[in-house]
Amino acid sequence: MASLLGSGVYFWQGNEACAYGAIAAGCRFFAAYPITPSSEIAERLARLLPLVDGIFIQMEDELASINAVIGASWAGAKAMTATSGPGFSLMQESIGYAFMTETPCVIVNVQRVGPSTGQATKAAQGDVMQARWGTHGDYVPIVLSPNSVQEMFQLTVRAFNLAEKYRTPVILLVDEIVGHMREKIEVPPIKEICIVNRKKPKKGDRSFFAWAEVAPMPTLGEGFNVSVTGSTHDEYGVRFTADPEVHRRLISNLVDKIEKHRNDIVELEAWNTDDCSTAIICFGCTSRAVYEAVEEARRKGVNVGYVRLKTLWPFPAETIRRLAQRVEKIVVPEMNLRQLFYEVERAAYGMAEVTAVNKIGGGQIITPEEILEEILS
């Protein structure tokens, strides 16, 4: 590992940084199906994983990819897959399965223009709600959103750490711009990278599921005779396909496991939000235009601040609510037709005016000027 990835300054593509971040986090199994604009992650890991005795396999489709990842995770691997919108749609059933069975794994979605085949090579942020509500039934996903090549590395490591800590699938929701752009990245010494590993059971343990806190996770072949099922099950993994109480207890425990640790999971970057009159809520590549728009606005004498969501889900509604109490206006720029906007509006509860800046198609970013215009309007 040390020889594979020395600390230092590199000039990398976002997708490349994701691959190296995965290796640094301890990822030793990767299964995926080629899809633009995420394929560089697979191409890089196809080279890197054999060097650390890890497994790379290109599967026949995205359904197979996510399920191979789930199998490898139960076999003891830190495992990941990478895809884009269409593949992410195909994976949804099994993302729900990973949530239900408490299988730690990382799913990278480098978003492109949709729906359907859309514009395969062009940037978009249209999967915010698919990442939140994509699978059927009730669940809470953890979704992280990087805005730089540096963060592609860091949040990939963090995605693995959160997956292991909370025994749940974690989605890294990237956009094509962050995935494909190249910029400077500083890789810290491997010893300084915080790595979290899943809690293992003790000999004689039999209860591996549905705790309100995180249950220990056995590895296959260690003699625990674990029964894993996506059907409603009790703490011993035994199916209860009709009992309402078992289902309510299971789901509320799985949801609580994440909801109760919001403070640990939610990360955001806030700037000048204490006394600004207008605040911007942003994520991913759009935030890069926000930085410039905010500076320009301040030069024009408008007191503007911003919150950038590094964790999209769970959504930091309380932070937004308190912000709405202080500011007059909240602007939500995003490369979709109002997905985060409604969530912000809901959290603001009418206490501040919430306006949107939206742009879709062709991978055209929202410019600083367009955001500035909305700030000043």
Place this chain on the structure above:
Amino acid sequence: MSSKFSIQRYLRGLVFPFCPGCGNFIVVNSFLKAVHELGHQDLSGFVFCSGIGCAAWIPSPYFLADSIHTPHGRSIPVATGVKLFRPELEVVVFGGDGDLAGIGLNHLIHAARRNVDIKVIMVNNMVYGMTGGQVAPTTPFGTVTTTTPYKSFERPLDVTRLIAAAGANYAARWTTVHPEQFKEAVKKALKIRGFSFIEMVSQCPTAFGRRAGFKNVAEMLQWFKQNSILKEKAEKMNWKELEGKIVIGEFVCRQEPTLGDNVRQNIWRKTHG
């Protein structure tokens, strides 16, 4: 064989949920006998993967072993992930014809092509049993099911022949009137390295038999017996003569390198210089 066969040794002691007369009981019995005869005192070292459907409930959670009950059709990719990362584990997949040859057929073909070292047992009851008896990709032409009330109008898939052609190291088909042959096939499949596939043609009296015109289980078993033709004999017959017949026996048995062999020997050896 070091001791007398006791099926309880391999089970959790939960009650199987299958209908009276279900072929799954024969599969459970014969499979575990094979395991016993190979000298396994318990199922440690085994991992069972199964999807959705009645056959998928054979191991999960009834076998006293590690088992993963996966989304519908996805048992084979899950098993592939397990086997690739932990090659020392014996990974066995149970599934029905709907699970493995309907929704999951793509994975089945690719697993055979890769020759991944997993063992797949497909219980073919020719119908979607758990959902109430809908037509399957394996239903014989002209059968009444709940979704083919005027008789089925599609031809069934010969899954074992397909998998033999796709690159499996071992592929065989038997029926529930051939439990001994099935047991021997399981033993062989477990001993051979590489992708092994056994199709067990099985009776579903509840969701298939009663609509297809069978009065009872015995009639279904009689049907299997009368229509089964050994592969060696079938090879001398033309397709018209084989219509509606069940070709039984070994379709392929070879020792090609497995996916795991290729990953570890070819790729790792190269990268490590």
